[in-house]
Amino acid sequence: MADHAGKKTVLTAGFAQIPKGTSLYEVSTMIGCVLIIDMDHDVICDASFTFVMDKTSEFLVALLIGKSVAGGMQEITQVVQERFLAPGQGAVLQAIRAAVERYHEKKM
Structure with a gap:
């Protein structure tokens, strides 16, 4: 578990629909x-995604940190487009x- 106590961090979330007809939509x-x-630096410190398979989330997190x-x-x-x-890449x-x-929006 990451320690964010020493930094001025915020948690923010976003959601998107998966396109119908994709295998991911079935899950x-x-x-x-x-x-x-x-x-303070406008940099992503950590991330999480709601994928069923952990490797997918781990890979995306590594790309974003x-x-x-x-x-x-x-x-x-x-x-994200390259790697x-x-x-569901668009989602x-x-x-x-x-x-x-x-x-x-909230930072302003």
Whole structure:
């Protein structure tokens, strides 16, 4: 378990629907994304996803930790599109985007 006590962090969440007709939709209709963001540096410290298979979540978390959310979603979108080659990629990006947008709305 990560220790966030020494940092100024917030937890934000976003959700997206999985497209019908994909194998992932048969398991779950929604993807949830939780991000823990260091507010002093606008950097993702930790993350979690609502996938059934742990490896999927672990892989995505490893891609996101250390990524900046200061300038929007460009860096995150690029790395997910290049390295997460699975059904539901768009839904994953939408869930992350929703969490990042919620963070920016509350930070202002």
